[in-house]
Amino acid sequence: MPELPEVETVRRGLEKLITGRVIKKVAHDTEKSFPNATADVTAFLIGASVRKVRRRAKVLLIDLSSDYTLVIHLKMTGQLVFVGDERFGAGHPNDSLINELPDKSTRVTFTFKDGAQLFFNDQRKFGWVRLMPTVEVPNINFMQTVGPEPLEADFTWQQFAERFTRRAKTSIKAALLDQTVIAGVGNIYADECLWGAKIHPKRLVGSITKAEFKRLYTELRTVMNLAIEKGGSSNHTYINAEGKKGSYMDFARVFRREGLMCPRHPDVEIIKFKAAGRGTHICPVCQVE
DNA sequence: CACTTGACCTGTCCGC
DNA sequence: TGCGGACAGGTCAAGT
Numbered sequence: 001m002p003e004l005p006e007v008e009t010v011r012r013g014l015e016k017l018i019t020g021r022v023i024k025k026v027a028h029d030t031e032k033s034f035p036n037a038t039a040d041v042t043a044f045l046i047g048a049s050v051r052k053v054r055r056r057a058k059v060l061l062i063d064l065s066s067d068y069t070l071v072i073h074l075k076m077t078g079q080l081v082f083v084g085d086e087r088f089g090a091g092h093p094n095d096s097l098i099n100e101l102p103d104k105s106t107r108v109t110f111t112f113k114d115g116a117q118l119f120f121n122d123q124r125k126f127g128w129v130r131l132m133p134t135v136e137v138p139n140i141n142f143m144q145t146v147g148p149e150p151l152e153a154d155f156t157w158q159q160f161a162e163r164f165t166r167r168a169k170t171s172i173k174a175a176l177l178d179q180t181v182i183a184g185v186g187n188i189y190a191d192e193c194l195w196g197a198k199i200h201p202k203r204l205v206g207s208i209t210k211a212e213f214k215r216l217y218t219e220l221r222t223v224m225n226l227a228i229e230k231g232g233s234s235n236h237t238y239i240n241a242e243g244k245k246g247s248y249m250d251f252a253r254v255f256r257r258e259g260l261m262c263p264r265h266p267d268v269e270i271i272k273f274k275a276a277g278r279g280t281h282i283c284p285v286c287q288v289e
Numbered sequence: 290c291a292c293t294t295g296a297c298c299t300g301t302c303c304g305c
Numbered sequence: 306t307g308c309g310g311a312c313a314g315g316t317c318a319a320g321t
Contacts, residue, residue: 002314002315003314003315006314032297058314058315058316073315073316074314074315075297075314075315075316076298076313076314076315076316077298077299077300077313077314105299122298122299123298123299123300124297124298124299124300124313125297125298125299126297126298126315126316127315142316166290166291167291167292168291169291169292170291170292170293174292174293177315179315179316186314186315187313187314187315188314189314232314233314234314235313235314236300236301236313237300237313237314238314255314276293277293277294277295278313278314279312279313
């Protein structure tokens with residue numbers, strides 16, 4: 001899925017596009033797409049307006065005037081795409097794409113009172129949408145166990161390093177991907193910040209020095225802030241709420257660049273292998289085991 | 290507890 | 306052109 005920068009990009013788009021709009025209708029395909037969409041629950045959806053769009057880790061939270069919240073996880077291939085009046089006029093940023101919605105991967109369709117629509121599309125069907133009272137959101141298991149937001153202004157490198165102590169015997173990459181350690185890191189930004197900090201992904205957490213944690217913290221924040229600025233990273237599935245792709249991949253140093261040269265070593269090829277069960281990219285000179 | 294692995298799905302790409 | 310297998314930006318529930 002979308003990692004923190006992609007989910008944040010979607011959040012910002014939705015905030016601008018759907019805040020204040022009144023939901024008139026909701027439709028979904030299978031039970032799995034919207035597990036608790038029973039009539040007594042959707043009663044808190046129909047007629048409610050969007051108050052606020054929040055994000056925690058990789059989860060989107062759409063607060064409604066009914067004091068209920070739509071909780072949405074995009075997982076690997078989820079998208080939330082808004083289609084408003086632009087669909088009927090020229091010059092929409094991605095007319096050809098937008099005009100195809102809904103399509104065969106549309107899972108949930110929200111229709112607003114003014115005719116605009118929000119489509120939850122998800123090719124692999126791992127994602128989900130739930131509706132629950134806003135006050136209960138902090139009690140769900142994920143919210144209770146998820147780690148701190150890495151981009152918060154008051155989050156320090158010492159706090160960052162401290163979060164890892166519990167995972168001393170696993171690899172640094174596995175620990176970075178563990179949402180209970182730090183929120184929002186996924187496969188792209190794990191590889192990117194490990195390269196930036198010159199740390200091999202298979203190094204055990206217990207072997208990482210304070211200086212290395214400090215570098216990793218700085219690199220993670222730098223890379224995620226840059227990615228947000230660029231609208232996230234796009235493969236063939238990710239687009240934001242306006243149907244646009246992000247451009248971070250134009251700035252990636254190692255991710256999905258196997259066979260290309262390391263930015264620090266013009267004569268060294270980036271290699272790919274498996275670490276923490278995921279495709280992993282490194283510069284074999286910058287990052288040694 | 291900490292840690293690893295397989296499962297959940299569909300689509301695409303690559304080698305035979 | 307077809308087919309099998311690996312792989313894809315993420316969690317979970319199991320197993321050791």
